[in-house]
Amino acid sequence: MQKIVFLDRDTVAPHIHVRRPKFDHEWIEYDRTPAELAAERLKDATIAINNKVPLRRETLEALPNLRLIAIAATGYDCVDIAACRDLGIAVCNIRGYAINTVPEHAFSLILALRRSILAYREDVKRGEWNKADQFCFFNHPIRDLAGSNLVIMGEGSIGQSVAAIGRAFGMNIMFAAHKGSTGLGPLYTPWDEALAQADVISIHCPLMPSTEWMIGMAEFRQMSRHPIIVNTARGRLVVEEDLATALREGLIAGAGFDVTDGEPPAPDSPLMKLLDQPNFILTPHIAWASDEAQQTLVDQMIDNIENFMRDAPSNIVA
Known part of the structure; x- marks a missing residue:
C-alpha cells in the first residue's frame, strides 16, 4: 500500500476539495511543515505532495522509500531536482491551471x-x-x-x-x-x-x-x-x-x-x-488562487499521482 504525505495542505484553500487517489493508500496531511521536519514526516512515505517546503539533497537521501514528489504548483525550485534524478525520485508539477x-x-x-x-x-x-x-x-x-x-x-x-x-x-x-x-x-x-x-x-x-x-x-x-x-x-x-x-x-x-x-x-x-x-x-501571492484555478490544480495533482501509479506518468520534470 502506498503512503502519501501532503506536507503543506494550507497552501490550498480549505474549501477546495482534494479527492483521494483511486488506489490503496494511506493518506496523511499536515497544515504546514517546517523544512527541518520534512524528513521525519516523510519517513516511509512513497509519495510526497509538496508546494513550498524545501526538499534538498540531505533530506531526500534520508527517504529511501520515496518514489514520487507531486508538486502542487507549477514552480518546483523548492525541490533539489538534481538530487531527485540521482536518487531515482520522480517529480511532477502542475501545468496550464492558471491561464485565466x-x-x-x-x-x-x-x-x-x-x-x-x-x-x-x-x-x-x-x-x-x-x-x-x-x-x-x-x-x-x-x-x-x-x-x-x-x-x-x-x-x-x-x-x-x-x-x-x-x-x-x-x-x-x-x-x-x-x-x-x-x-x-x-x-x-x-x-x-x-x-x-x-x-x-x-x-x-x-x-x-x-x-x-x-x-x-x-x-x-x-x-x-x-x-x-x-x-x-x-x-x-x-x-x-x-x-x-x-x-x-x-x-x-x-x-x-x-x-x-x-x-x-x-x-x-x-x-x-x-x-x-x-x-x-x-497583494499576498494570490494571483493564482481563484477557486476555479485551485480546483483545477488539485484535480491535476491527483491525476498526476494516479498516472504515475499506472505507469503513465504525466508532467514529469525529473
Missing part, C-alpha cells in the same frame, strides 16, 4: 494603476470629493489602455493569455526578448527596445539563474515612457530596493506586485515600505 486567474489578476493591477483607482478611493475616504465644489477632481493621472504599449516578459501560456486580454483592450503587444539573447525570431522585441517603448510591463517569467534580478536600476533608467510594472511571477526577478527607488524618483508611473523576495515579506522589506505610496499595490 493570473492574467485576470495582472490586469486588475494594470487597470487599477493606470486609472489611479486606489489613490482616488483614498481621496474619497479622506473627504476630498466633498471639498471639491464640483462633480469631480483631478488629483491623480488617468490613462487609457487603448493604444498603449504592453510589454510582456514571458511568452508561455500565461503570457499569451495576458496578450489576448491586452489586444481586447486595444493595446499594442510586445514580447520582450530574453535579456542578453539575440536572434529569437519575429515574435520578440529586443530587450532594450522593449524597455524603452513600454507603457505597461507585465512579468510572467520563471525564476532561474538567467532571470534572477533581471530588472534593476539600469533597466528602470531605460524605461523612457515611465511605465507601470506588474509582477505576478516570482519575487526575485526584480531588485526590490531599485524598484522602490525607481518609484519614488518617478522613473516608473506605478507598480503592482503579487510576489516578494521572501514570503511573507519582512515588515521592513522594500516593498512593505512602499505601501503608503498611492501608485503602488501589493
